[in-house]
Amino acid sequence: MKKKLFTIVISVVCLMFLSACFISTDTIKYWNGPDMGETIQTAVCISIDDSVPTVPVIKIKEVVMFDWDSNDITPEGDVLLNKVAKIMKDNPEINLALTGYASVEGSTVYNQGLSQRRVDAVYVTLMQKGIKGNRMTTVAKGETDFFGDPLNANRRVMVLSVD
Numbered sequence: 051m052k053k054k055l056f057t058i059v060i061s062v063v064c065l066m067f068l069s070a071c072f073i074s075t076d077t078i079k080y081w082n083g084p085d086m087g088e089t090i091q092t093a094v095c096i097s098i099d100d101s102v103p104t105v106p107v108i109k110i111k112e113v114v115m116f117d118w119d120s121n122d123i124t125p126e127g128d129v130l131l132n133k134v135a136k137i138m139k140d141n142p143e144i145n146l147a148l149t150g151y152a153s154v155e156g157s158t159v160y161n162q163g164l165s166q167r168r169v170d171a172v173y174v175t176l177m178q179k180g181i182k183g184n185r186m187t188t189v190a191k192g193e194t195d196f197f198g199d200p201l202n203a204n205r206r207v208m209v210l211s212v213d
Contacts, residue, residue: 168190
């Protein structure tokens with residue numbers, strides 16, 4: 051009888067320990083074209099004990115696409131940047147790295163400038179939506195670091211949250 055009671059007590063203690071902090075990860079994707087989309091990942095600590103904090107972790111990974119030889123934000127890009135701005139307003143600890151690209155058509159010098167104009171357009175649009183400039187860094191990569199089709203898919207600005 052003592053051995054059985056001891057086993058039950060140990061089992062209950064182990065279950066209490068294991069349930070004190072349960073980690074779950076959920077991923078939500080919003081479709082925005084071929085092989086692209088906003089990905090928000092949250093890791094949440096669910097606690098039975100109120101003394102254990104629960105802190106969501108939010109990551110932004112977004113692609114703003116541009117038309118050929120253009121640095122104008124498209125209506126789809128504006129919708130996407132509205133989502134990013136809302137997430138950033140709700141989470142003031144998030145900062146962004148903006149990286150601009152261009153396709154291989156045209157000269158390398160021209161494409162470097164075009165990628166700079168694209169990344170600047172995203173930066174200015176986010177500032178107009180209420181995001182402070184000191185929360186964003188920008189880099190223009192021109193026609194480097196291809197993403198899929200170098201003629202079409204490289205007309206983009208990557209929007210990534212950074213720690």
